[in-house]
Amino acid sequence: MTGYKRIAQRNYYGKALVDIAADRSDVFVLDADLAGSTKTSEFLKVARDRFVECGIAEQNMIGVAAGLAASGKTVFASTFAIFATGRCWEQIRLAVAYPGLNVKIVATHSGISVGEDGASHQALEDIALMRALPNMTVISPADAYEAYRAVVAAAEWDGPVYIRMGRSEFPCVTEEDDIFVIGKAKVLRKGSDVTFIATGQMVSGCLEAAAKLEAEGISAEVVNMSTIKPLDRDTVLRSAEKTGCVVTAEEHSIIGGLGSAVAELLSEELPVPVKRIGTGDIFGESGSPDELFVKYNLTADDLAAAAKTVISRKESETE
Amino acid sequence: MECDVDGIKAKAEIMRSDIIEMTTSAGSGHPGGSLSAADFVAALYFNVMRHDPANPGWEDRDRFVLSKGHVAPVLYAALAESGYFPKEELATLRKLGSRLQGHPVRGKLPGVEMSTGSLGQGLSMACGIALAGKKDGKDYKTYCMLGDGELQSGQNWEAAMFASQFELGNLIAVVDRNRLQITGCTEETMSLEPLAEKWRSFGWNVIIIDGHNVKQILDACRKAGESKRNPVVIIMNTIKGKGVSFMEGNADFHGKVCNREEYSRATEELRKAIR
Numbered sequence: 001m002t003g004y005k006r007i008a009q010r011n012y013y014g015k016a017l018v019d020i021a022a023d024r025s026d027v028f029v030l031d032a033d034l035a036g037s038t039k040t041s042e043f044l045k046v047a048r049d050r051f052v053e054c055g056i057a058e059q060n061m062i063g064v065a066a067g068l069a070a071s072g073k074t075v076f077a078s079t080f081a082i083f084a085t086g087r088c089w090e091q092i093r094l095a096v097a098y099p100g101l102n103v104k105i106v107a108t109h110s111g112i113s114v115g116e117d118g119a120s121h122q123a124l125e126d127i128a129l130m131r132a133l134p135n136m137t138v139i140s141p142a143d144a145y146e147a148y149r150a151v152v153a154a155a156e157w158d159g160p161v162y163i164r165m166g167r168s169e170f171p172c173v174t175e176e177d178d179i180f181v182i183g184k185a186k187v188l189r190k191g192s193d194v195t196f197i198a199t200g201q202m203v204s205g206c207l208e209a210a211a212k213l214e215a216e217g218i219s220a221e222v223v224n225m226s227t228i229k230p231l232d233r234d235t236v237l238r239s240a241e242k243t244g245c246v247v248t249a250e251e252h253s254i255i256g257g258l259g260s261a262v263a264e265l266l267s268e269e270l271p272v273p274v275k276r277i278g279t280g281d282i283f284g285e286s287g288s289p290d291e292l293f294v295k296y297n298l299t300a301d302d303l304a305a306a307a308k309t310v311i312s313r314k315e316s317e318t319e
Numbered sequence: 320m321e322c323d324v325d326g327i328k329a330k331a332e333i334m335r336s337d338i339i340e341m342t343t344s345a346g347s348g349h350p351g352g353s354l355s356a357a358d359f360v361a362a363l364y365f366n367v368m369r370h371d372p373a374n375p376g377w378e379d380r381d382r383f384v385l386s387k388g389h390v391a392p393v394l395y396a397a398l399a400e401s402g403y404f405p406k407e408e409l410a411t412l413r414k415l416g417s418r419l420q421g422h423p424v425r426g427k428l429p430g431v432e433m434s435t436g437s438l439g440q441g442l443s444m445a446c447g448i449a450l451a452g453k454k455d456g457k458d459y460k461t462y463c464m465l466g467d468g469e470l471q472s473g474q475n476w477e478a479a480m481f482a483s484q485f486e487l488g489n490l491i492a493v494v495d496r497n498r499l500q501i502t503g504c505t506e507e508t509m510s511l512e513p514l515a516e517k518w519r520s521f522g523w524n525v526i527i528i529d530g531h532n533v534k535q536i537l538d539a540c541r542k543a544g545e546s547k548r549n550p551v552v553i554i555m556n557t558i559k560g561k562g563v564s565f566m567e568g569n570a571d572f573h574g575k576v577c578n579r580e581e582y583s584r585a586t587e588e589l590r591k592a593i594r
Contacts, residue, residue: 049454052485060443060477067447070425070433071455090437091474095444098434099425 004171004204007144010108013165014039016151017076021047024155028068030077032058037167038078038108059088062103066095069102074155077103081110081123081164089129096160097133104154105130109167110140111200111251112279112296113289122284128256130162131229137182138229140164140250140258142203143172146226149180157182164200166251168289171204174224185232187239191221194307195239195246199225199258202249202277202298209303220307231261237270244318245273245310249303254278273313275306322365324533329593331361331533334396335562336589337409341392342576345413348421351572352466353393355497355530355557362536363462364397372402375429381459382448384433386441387466387495388422389574394431395419403430439472441465442492446481449490449550460544463492468500471509476521482550483522491543492523492552495530497559499570518552530555563588 020027021043030052035041044051052068054061058079065075078084084107085092096103107126114122130138139154139161141147147165154161161182173188188203189210196206203224210220221239225232240246246266248259259276266274279296293299322330334357342348364370368381385394392412399406404418411417418428422436433444445463452459465475482490494514502508511517515525524546528535536555543551559573560566563585577585 052450054481055477055484057474057477057481059440059474060446060481063440063443063474063478064447064450064481066433067444067449068451069447070444071448071451073451091440091443094434094437095440 004173006169006171008167008169009141009144009147009165010037010039010167012144012148013106013108013151014042016148017043018046020152020155021050024074026072026074027155028052028073028075030054030061030065030075032056032061032079032083034079040076040078058083059091062088062091063095065103066101073102075103076106078106078108080121081107081126082121085123085126085129085162093133097135100135100159102159104161104163106151106163106165108165110164111166112284112292112298113166113168113201113251115168115289115292116286118286119283124253124279124284125256126164127228127250127252127258128260131256131261135160136229137161137227139182139227140199141226142200142224143170143174145172145176145178146174146180149178150226153180153182166201170201173204173207183227183230183232185223185225185227185235187221187235188224189220189222191219191243193219193243194311195221195223195243196249196303196307197223197225197236197246197258197262198249199228200251202251205298205300205303206249208300209307212300212304213307218307218311225258228258228261231265233265236262236265240266240270240272245314247275247277247303247306247310249277251298252278254280273310273317275310277303277306324537327361327365327533330365330400331358332562332589332593334361334393334400336586336593337396337399338392339563339577339582339585339589341395341409341412343582344410346576347413348392348576349389349574350392350576351499351559351566351569352387352495352497353390354561354563354566355559356390356393356464356495357561358531358533359464359493359495359536359555360393360397362533362540364401366537367540368462369459372430375403379457379459382432382461384441384445384448384461384463385423385435386463387438387469388435388441391419391421391423394423398428398430404428438466438469439474442475442478445490445492446478446485446487449482449487450485452489453487459489461490463490465492465494467494467496467498467511468505468508470494470511479518479521479523486548487550488546488548490550491540492550494552494554495557496554497557499559499568499573501570501573503570515554522549524549524551526551526553528553528555530557531561562592
């Protein structure tokens with residue numbers, strides 16, 4: 001997408017940790033041999049004795065995080081999204097989520113845009129895994145600026161939080177000085193014919209799709225749903241009521257993620273035509289992020305086409 | 320509340336009796352491993368550990384993480400006997416609405432440090448607690464009780480490496496080596512030997528004792544408490560079901576409770592022991 005500055009979210013994760021480190025001596029940061037990639041290495045530079053290298057042992061890392069949190073610390077634990085949520089899901093469930101401890105799992109390298117490393121490293125299930133856990137708050141920021149604000153908010157939040165970040169540089173669609181509140185979605189563009197509800201870098205794709213649709217005389221609303229759990233029900237219902245049809249967009253499986261959360265809500269409260277854009281019941285593969293977005297139907301063109309589909313379904317239902 | 324050797328033995332027998340009472344009343348639970356751990360847990364709560372039942376959140380308390388969470392009854396018996404909650408509440412074990420869940424839950428019952436029950440996780444949690452104590456310059460000790468069968472789980476060995484790397488001399492693990500797991504003998508199910516050598520090779524100091532000899536337990540804990548850099552593991556040889564003749568060495572009582580007739584026999588035997 002053109003016109004936006006592109007920054008990797010994890011760079012701003014590192015920056016946020018450094019800023020937090022200064023006045024929060026209770027903050028500890030744990031990593032599993034990926035500090036250089038997750039950017040927790042920035043924290044290590046300024047607060048070495050509160051950085052804990054756990055080695056390639058994610059299950060133990062979560063247990064250690066829980067023990068530290070039970071001793072009054074606020075703990076950030078980081079690795080790639082697939083390992084953070086998949087390798088140690090049950091450790092997170094028992095040690096962190098059940099007792100509601102102050103552990104913030106910040107995972108980078110989520111989604112198919114991990115690219116060339118292929119399916120083993122492309123977490124397309126992490127939102128589903130974390131969303132299913134009671135007590136867990138799930139955040140998927142749209143860009144680097146929002147990633148920074150989400151990390152700061154998580155440090156203040158009482159209880160477990162999962163924050164999902166990407167590897168590559170995402171277009172910055174929010175402003176650096178925006179206000180971020182956990183559980184509050186933001187309407188980034190107002191529209192009346194269709195609602196895009198998006199998370200992560202798909203927010204920028206939806207803005208691009210909305211611009212394309214505008215050229216065709218279709219007015220699309222774009223909602224940045226950066227907190228997936230708890231879902232901002234009011235914003236979803238208000239927008240769906242206005243436009244009458246919804247497209248969800250996530251760089252994640254359409255099973256269990258944002259699309260599922262929105263569809264669950266709308267099917268019970270306000271059944272309107274919905275189309276979920278994301279990866280299907282399928283693993284990813286190696287390739288450049290751009291190539292993969294085309295192959296797995298995640299582009300702005302795919303989003304615009306989905307919008308037209310739900311609009312026509314809406315119109316055929318009202319006839 | 321500090322007891323001497325005879326006092327600890329008496330507490331352990333009371334706890335054994337409580338374990339039989341509460342698991343029989345619950346109709347389910349894990350008496351075998353609770354009984355094998357009773358002497359050590361009694362020694363911790365009535366002599367070794369610095370703790371205050373009136374102030375469970377005391378920052379300087381010694382911590383006890385029960386990694387083998389299925390033996391919750393032995394922990395609950397020790398906590399109730401210490402005065403963390405009324406003894407009558409033991410009768411609510413495993414019942415709807417009870418604070419005495421089938422496996423221990425942090426935040427539900429005073430004195431329970433961590434939620435456990437899924438085997439293999441407690442030592443990692445104990446590492447985090449011990450690390451926090453070290454970073455904060457506190458002198459509390461962290462004790463973690465592990466089942467022997469539990470050591471088949473790989474996360475324990477991740478934690479063992481961690482404790483050694485971070486020189487957690489304030490961490491004391493204890494392995495309840497009763498040699499039985501739900502399927503049968505540990506060595507036939509998935510061999511653990513040579514167990515002491517495994518721990519030593521991970522950088523731990525190893526102390527081997529008879530887990531039903533209270534004097535040996537106290538000596539081992541004192542010696543373990545003197546370690547500066549190395550984490551210490553006490554491997555205590557025990558008998559599953561210890562104290563009730565027909566449960567001793569019987570894998571059936573890993574996860575099975577007494578029927579009416581067995582209950583009468585068990586309570587009769589324990590009554591004699593308490594006298």
